[in-house]
Amino acid sequence: MDQSYQLAFGTYEDALRMVGVASEPRIAATAVSGARIQLFAAMVHDRNRSYWDAAFAGEKWGGLLAPPALLMGWLIPPPWEPAGRPPVAGIVLRVPLPGTTFINAANEVEFPEPIVEGDRLTVVEELVSVSPEKRTRLGVGHFVQTQETYRREDGTVVAINRNTLFRFTPGAPS
Amino acid sequence: MSGAELDWNEIDVPVELPEVVDQISYQRVVENAGATWDYFPGHFDPTYAQSQGNPTIYVNTMHLAGFADRVATDWAGSGSRVVRRSMRLAGSIYAGDTMVGRGRAVAKRRDTSVDPPRYLVDIQIEVTNQHGALCCPVELTVQLPESPD
Numbered sequence: 001m002d003q004s005y006q007l008a009f010g011t012y013e014d015a016l017r018m019v020g021v022a023s024e025p026r027i028a029a030t031a032v033s034g035a036r037i038q039l040f041a042a043m044v045h046d047r048n049r050s051y052w053d054a055a056f057a058g059e060k061w062g063g064l065l066a067p068p069a070l071l072m073g074w075l076i077p078p079p080w081e082p083a084g085r086p087p088v089a090g091i092v093l094r095v096p097l098p099g100t101t102f103i104n105a106a107n108e109v110e111f112p113e114p115i116v117e118g119d120r121l122t123v124v125e126e127l128v129s130v131s132p133e134k135r136t137r138l139g140v141g142h143f144v145q146t147q148e149t150y151r152r153e154d155g156t157v158v159a160i161n162r163n164t165l166f167r168f169t170p171g172a173p174s
Numbered sequence: 175m176s177g178a179e180l181d182w183n184e185i186d187v188p189v190e191l192p193e194v195v196d197q198i199s200y201q202r203v204v205e206n207a208g209a210t211w212d213y214f215p216g217h218f219d220p221t222y223a224q225s226q227g228n229p230t231i232y233v234n235t236m237h238l239a240g241f242a243d244r245v246a247t248d249w250a251g252s253g254s255r256v257v258r259r260s261m262r263l264a265g266s267i268y269a270g271d272t273m274v275g276r277g278r279a280v281a282k283r284r285d286t287s288v289d290p291p292r293y294l295v296d297i298q299i300e301v302t303n304q305h306g307a308l309c310c311p312v313e314l315t316v317q318l319p320e321s322p323d
Binding site for chain 2: 005036039040042043044045046047048049050053056060061065067068069070071072073076077078079101103104105106107108109110111112114137138139163170
């Protein structure tokens, strides 16, 4: 697996000790760019002028609008970097648990301000909760809830994202 | 088409939004990993996805969110903006599936807690697959341009 998805392993008790921990701020490797805005809009087949029409978007938002749905993508490191990996992965991957893999379960996000081309985002992540062991159709594991606060360079909060992920070991349902 | 702009004052709720249907080929799922930089192997490696208990690779949360946003803003227009979205990943959309988005505007509100007030519409969206299975229920709020009084 790509090393950016390497998981920390431990017990549920280990994970509980991490609840409430907030990460150091992480800054996006690159600024919000028209190319990535349009690559994402093309992938979704979204003709929204805010993503494609620079004159319209400039007048309306101050630049091409970052698709709200691409929020988490700005803080994912590129698939390769010349200086190697930054030492710190996203907090959700550093939660010590037994599960060997994960899948996303729920997401809730607010966007107080538009994010536009040229913004360089910084995120602070916090571990909100880890559920007791649960069994689902996929296997046995724990639900891990995190909150991410995204700021642009002037410090304005542009998004607050709450994500719940199921960290599990695959197995047949009981 | 996000050409015609809706006038918040003219919206009667509840109202059904136009259905959006999208065929999710293997190429689209791979485009998804490339566009989001989310190279979790469940999104590009069928063998890995199967080891997780899935039939094949599946789209990520950002793609489902983008599809829901598209359902909302295709209707509300390019002058609208998604300001809140809550979604539950109840099932996955796999390569080869058809993704169907059905939305319903359920409420409109003038949010006076901020200055100037925000003109909001609350929308419920169900993303289902070609078998009618509900994969992703979404609650979403769009802000519309300030209406002329």
